[in-house]
Amino acid sequence: MSERHHAEPDAIVVGAGLAGLYQLYRLRGLGLRVRVFESGSDVGGTWYWNRYPGARCDVESMSYSYSFSPELEQEWTWTEKYAAQPEILRYVEYVAERFDLRRDITFDTRVTDAHYDEHARRWLVRTDTGEAVSGRFLVMATGCLSVSKPPELPGIERFAGPVHHTARWPSEGVDLTGQRVGVIGTGSSGIQVIPELAEQAAELTVFQRTPNFSMPAFNRPLREDEVTARKADYRRWRAAQRDSYSGVPREPAERSALDDPPARREETYLRGWREGSLFGILGSYADILTDRAANETAAEFVRARIRDRVHDPETAETLSPREFPIGTKRPCLDTGYYETFNREHVHLVDLRTTPLTEITAAGVRTSRREHELDTLVFATGFDAMTGALEAVDIRGRNGLALREYWSSGPRTYLGLAVAGFPNLFTVTGPTSPSVLSNMIVSIEQHVEWITDCLTHMNSKGLTEIEATERAEREWLDHAAEVGKATLYPEADSWYTGANVPGKPRVLLAYVGGVAAYRRWCEQVAANGYSGFSLR
Ligand code: NA7
Numbered sequence: 294m295s296e297r298h299h300a301e302p303d304a305i306v307v308g309a310g311l312a313g314l315y316q317l318y319r320l321r322g323l324g325l326r327v328r329v330f331e332s333g334s335d336v337g338g339t340w341y342w343n344r345y346p347g348a349r350c351d352v353e354s355m356s357y358s359y360s361f362s363p364e365l366e367q368e369w370t371w372t373e374k375y376a377a378q379p380e381i382l383r384y385v386e387y388v389a390e391r392f393d394l395r396r397d398i399t400f401d402t403r404v405t406d407a408h409y410d411e412h413a414r415r416w417l418v419r420t421d422t423g424e425a426v427s428g429r430f431l432v433m434a435t436g437c438l439s440v441s442k443p444p445e446l447p448g449i450e451r452f453a454g455p456v457h458h459t460a461r462w463p464s465e466g467v468d469l470t471g472q473r474v475g476v477i478g479t480g481s482s483g484i485q486v487i488p489e490l491a492e493q494a495a496e497l498t499v500f501q502r503t504p505n506f507s508m509p510a511f512n513r514p515l516r517e518d519e520v521t522a523r524k525a526d527y528r529r530w531r532a533a534q535r536d537s538y539s540g541v542p543r544e545p546a547e548r549s550a551l552d553d554p555p556a557r558r559e560e561t562y563l564r565g566w567r568e569g570s571l572f573g574i575l576g577s578y579a580d581i582l583t584d585r586a587a588n589e590t591a592a593e594f595v596r597a598r599i600r601d602r603v604h605d606p607e608t609a610e611t612l613s614p615r616e617f618p619i620g621t622k623r624p625c626l627d628t629g630y631y632e633t634f635n636r637e638h639v640h641l642v643d644l645r646t647t648p649l650t651e652i653t654a655a656g657v658r659t660s661r662r663e664h665e666l667d668t669l670v671f672a673t674g675f676d677a678m679t680g681a682l683e684a685v686d687i688r689g690r691n692g693l694a695l696r697e698y699w700s701s702g703p704r705t706y707l708g709l710a711v712a713g714f715p716n717l718f719t720v721t722g723p724t725s726p727s728v729l730s731n732m733i734v735s736i737e738q739h740v741e742w743i744t745d746c747l748t749h750m751n752s753k754g755l756t757e758i759e760a761t762e763r764a765e766r767e768w769l770d771h772a773a774e775v776g777k778a779t780l781y782p783e784a785d786s787w788y789t790g791a792n793v794p795g796k797p798r799v800l801l802a803y804v805g806g807v808a809a810y811r812r813w814c815e816q817v818a819a820n821g822y823s824g825f826s827l828r
Contacts, residue, residue: 302328304747305418305428307404307685309394310338311385312720312736313434315359318392319744320432323751328426330418332403336389338436340381345459345482345672346466346489348378351510351571351626352731355523356541358384360531360737365391367524374569375512375626399424406686407431409715414757416716429756432743433682434720437728440680442793444477444673448651452669459486459672469493469668475657477649478672479505484625486672488633495638498664500657502644503785504614506595507625511569535738538806540731543576550578550587562594575620582620582779582804592619602631611643621784623728677787678723678801679703689714690759702790702799706760706768706824707814709739715759718743724772726810728788729802738807742814746822757828764824776800 304320306313309331320327333341350357354371368391369384376384389395399420406419416431441460449456457467459482474494476487479501491497523530533542550558565573574595580587596613603609612631614622633639647659656666676683679699687695690713698704698713705711708725709718720739721727727735750758776782781800785791789798803810817823 300326301415301426302326302428304328304430304432305330305407305416305426306432306434307407307418308338308434308436308439308681309333309336309389309398309400310340310434310436310439311359311733312436312740313338313432314385314389314392314394315361315736315740316432316434316720316743317394317397318361319740320747321397323744323747325747327397328428329398330402330404330420331398331400334400335386336395336398337382337385339438340378340385342439343460343462343482344378344464345457345462345486345670347485347487347628348459348462348482349375349485349510349512349628350378350381351375351481352541352733353570354380355515355520356530356534356731357381357733359388359733360527360534362392363527366527370520371515373512373514375510404685406688407717408686408688408692409690409717411690411715414716430716430718430747432718432720433685433687433722435681435685437678437681437721437732438675438787440676440684442674442676442680444671445794446477446649446652448653451654452652452656452666453654454667454669456669456671459483459670460675467668471495472667473656473665474498474668474670475500475664475666476670476672477657478674479503480672480674481505481623481625482674483672484627484630486670487639488627488629490670491633491636491639496640497633497638498640498642498657498666499634500642500644500649500659501611503616503622504612505622505625506592506614506619507627507630508566508571508574508595508598509569510626510628511567512628534731534734534807535811536808538808539572539729540726540734540807541570541572543572546576546579548578549580549584550590551580551584553578558590559594562591566594566598569626571624571626575624582618582781585618585780588618588620588780595619599631604635608634608641611641617784617786618780621779621781621788622786623788674787674792676793676796677728677790679790679796680793682719682722687714687717689717700797702797703801704765704769706765707810707817708803709742709814710758710760710825712760712762712765715757718746723799723801724769724803726803726805726807729804730807734807738811738814742818745818749818749822750827753827755827758822758825760825768824772803772805773800775803775805779804 303325354376415427473496647661703723708722790796
């Protein structure tokens, strides 16, 4: 492994977000020569690109941070319960600086192809800047939500004014003062950006296809005493994160929502609500994500809060989700989202009753009328989980294309490796807990597993590792079975690929939980990398 191929790297990492940076750090620690390619002009990944006003992580900042360096934990001080994008980006930049990571990263460079040379046992990677480089190992750290989904709206190229996607918001910002602004999309990004746009725009029109469940974040500055207490207790907290279901420690609920009388249930939900977290309501009872009737009690509690928050009953009803069980589409946390619709200059257009027919030069036309706009904002989401991996022409053994191998849905072993693609690792790949967990906890686990695996290979003088088809099939069967026991498959969500027309419908994340998944991965390693063939 220490072999150098014309000063070529031992490992190539694609992406310099939270995953790629940590992978670089750990591989360097093994003494490997590493090249990282990043399409952005600097580090940060998701937090580099998503600069729209209101962008914020909805996992608490003192949990959404690296655990690998106790010194880093002590040096960095988060200011808010939920950190906003600029603060998270500053943190990632600080990490890059502190560990001197930038010197191995080539920015403004997109990897276009990665082909495995079976003879040389190396990955040959090409970039859009014309570079060709080869490495023994290829680690895709390309993120789960990094390729925007086209909005699929007729006439989009005709709109005369500026068009912005939340995931590509200009770094210099956009001045919308006095403008008529239209927003399409009411997922997490829409729900975060809409209250901010309403502050600036003269008229804001929100075009909603499917309402989503959102709960108040109750965001606030962190108090000095709570920061000090967590810093003193970080080791225990990190262990609890790793041992939890979602990467955020909480006592698992044991009761069914249907076991409690309505008044007691209401109290329980109210307690969850006041937490201002994604897990407050969903974690109130054991069966909210597995039993339709239990789920409906939580859904109705949140709908009632929407009715409290929105003055006009008709608008409140339009904003109330009824098409899918709560939690099966990514729920949102907001700051003043529903209240925004109480403002005179904010209008809600229900695309279910008045479908969008086309984008015109002047604005958006629905079946009822044309809405004239100066600026259009798309918060229309991502080709999640597989989009960034399939965007690269990855070819494994016998020239097999990953896109082709995944044509009826992604096939992976543990979301980490793919049969037929030796020495390829995917950090938080499809069918790992990834987007159903505190992402950074899952990233650290994958990166550490990959690093341990390469250490093992090095110690045994092995140069090639590949998931077996059988192990892959068994893992996918297990993941599908665990998924089927939940309500997730019922929703047309990006969790199931249903948000992208033509994408195979498969539950893309592992719902068995972070702790169970970690134990599974550890067992595989302890058994000498069972389910992999090593050469
Ligand atoms: P999401 O959650 O996928 O939301 C996208 C929104 O855009 C959603 O409301 C969609 O409605 C809407 N959409 C998408 N295409 C269209 C078209 N063609 N017409 C009308 N409306 C459309 O993406 P986000 O960026 O908000 O969040 C992604 C994740 O990032 C988030 O969950 C966090 O984990 C971070 P639909 O529901 O499809 O009817």
